[in-house]
Amino acid sequence: MAGVVSRRGLLGGAALVGVGALAGVVQGAGTAVAEAPLDTPFTPVSAPHLLQAEQMVQYQRLLAAGHLPDGLVGHWPLDGTAADRSGYEHPVTLGSGATWTTLRAGGELSLDGTSGAYAATGSVLDTTAPFTVSAWVRLSDAASLSTMYTAVSQDGSMVSRFLLQYDDAAGTWAFKVRSADQSTKVSALAANPATLGLWTHLAGVWDGAQIHLYVNGTLEGSADSTLSWAATEGFNIGRAKWNSAPANRFNGAIDDVRAYGRALTADEVAVISGRTARANNVYLIGSPSSVTWGTPDDPTTWIAHARCSSFLTRVLKHTYGWATDDYFTQYFQDTIPEAADYRKAFADGTAGPHFRRIRKVTDLRPGDLIAIDYNGQVADNTGHIVMVREVKGTFTGTADFTGETQYAVEIIDCTSDPHGVYGLSNYPAYPDSRMVSNVTGENFQGVGIGHMMFYASDATGEFSRYRWSVNTSKTTAENLTVTDRPIAAARVV
Structure with a gap:
């Protein structure tokens, strides 16, 4: 950002001249030589309240990413x-x-459902001990609901030890375990039918006595x-094994596959599925x-239930x-002012x-x-109130x-409507941390980092209008002048 000095500038003599600490530096055999003046003003790279807001945002991002490293023995973000x-x-x-x-x-x-629709590696889990396997899955719009599709498995010589899959007979998601000779099968089934084209988080848990299937954290x-x-014959994404041959090739998309060498609790599955993130970060x-600023070692203790001003x-x-x-x-005139109250007072x-x-x-x-x-x-x-993180420059x-x-x-702000539209060409340069996809209902709300477009009058340099994001158009209702929607800014001192 223009106006932020480099690390060299902060540590050099010139950065100190402005506060009367040092007029020059010693060079060579005791010769004092004045530092070249900085070509930008000294500008703090942050502020105490920005650091606190950043902390809350980053912990909410940890939750949104399902941060849970304890017992993780395999993690494929597939990014x-x-x-x-x-x-x-x-x-x-x-x-x-x-x-x-x-x-x-x-x-x-x-994955296209053909014989090549898989990603594989060596066996990851000790399947004689409790374990958990999870993935985000999406059946293709062209997939057949009368066909079985396996998202994740680990195989023996004849059959998969476990399968996280779509079961065509049940018409829904399933977590199954089988005997090595494939004579015995035990299934845990989802409560509702699977839907084509819908991202769903699945987690299968075996605790040594029972199997459990969680769908979207529940x-x-x-x-x-x-x-x-x-099961020592390999870990598979997008297929299973039956009668010693690959089967059930997946037709759709798979994301964020994980394997844990222990049985996760219900609360932990809520974390890896994003369910906790949605509960902790709410536009209210x-x-x-x-x-609530929580403890550093437990992201679940960081909670933001608020609107922009609160x-x-x-x-x-x-x-x-x-x-x-x-x-x-x-x-x-209020313990929690509204955005319009802030604007007027500023x-x-x-x-x-x-x-x-x-x-x-x-x-x-x-x-x-x-x-x-x-x-x-x-x-x-x-109205709406935001905190500046960085002025990225002219657009x-x-x-x-x-x-x-x-x-x-x-x-940084708290909003129900992220600042951007995923998938549009100019979005990647100006993203929003709450954005998941361009599908309604998949994005996160609450506190996060995004981008807004603010205009300055060429005559005065003062605010003249704003846009909600880089993706709003010139004619949108969110592109309004200060006459329509007044704007004022202030620095905390």
Whole structure:
């Protein structure tokens, strides 16, 4: 970002001249030589409240990624590479019917249902001891619901020891275990029919006495089973084994495959499925907000149930001793001001001694707050407020206006509507951490990092309008001038 000095600049003599600490540095045999002046002003790379907001966002991202390393013996994110990220070095080899695709953020492995539709490696799990296997799965729109498809298996010489799969006879998802001679089968079935084209998280657990099938983090089927034998013939993504030959090739896409050398608990399955992430990070209207900074070793203790204004207010209260209920009541007439309250106080200069108005877009720094007043245009919503993470620079080519310069600004906020549309050509350069795909209902809400577009008047440099994201058009209702929706920014001091 323009205005941020380099690490060299921060440590060199020139960075200290401005605060009267040092006028020069010693060079050679005692010769004092003045440092060349910095070509950018000294600008803090962060602010205390930005660090606290960042912490909350990063823990929510850990939860969204299903962070759970304990007992992990195989992990294939399938993000365009065949690597095993568990540290146990079990990369998979792709068959001819397996290709890398990008239906979801990060990508996945798509399989065409042919004999080459698989990715395989050596055996990963000790299947004589409790274990867990999980994956995100999606049956292709062209798949047949009258055909069996296996997403994950580990094989013996004749048959798969376990199968995480779609069962055509039941018409739903299943987790199965078999005897080595394939004479015995035990199944745990999902409660509802499988749907073509829908991403679903499956987890199969064997605890030594029972098998359990979790669908999207919820236990849906269990069955007694003490079957125990070592499957040493390889771990497969996208196929199974029956009668000593490959079977049940998958037709669809598979993502984030994991193998744990232990039986995960229900709470742990909720973590790896993203269920906990959705419960902990909620855009909340009509209920008291709650933002909890948890313990570093337990992402599940980090909770954000808030809307844009209550999240940022609670960040300030968590960070600064002055940010009390009394302060906000005195200067904003509310212990949790609305976005419109912030905007008005910033513009009027009535936000108290700890906020300084920033008028020009180019003067924005990390940690600054930008508040938008919706002017009564949205029911039950006074506006939106965000925290600046970085001004990415000018932006042209989409939704340009004569006499105005457009800036891409990376922000932290709490929202029900991520800032962007996954899959569009300009989205990758300006993403949103809550975005999963372009399918309604798959994206996360709550706190995260995104990008908004703010415009400055060429005549004054002050805010002239905004866009919700790089993906909104020139004619969208979210592309509004400050006359329609007033904007004001402030720095925390």
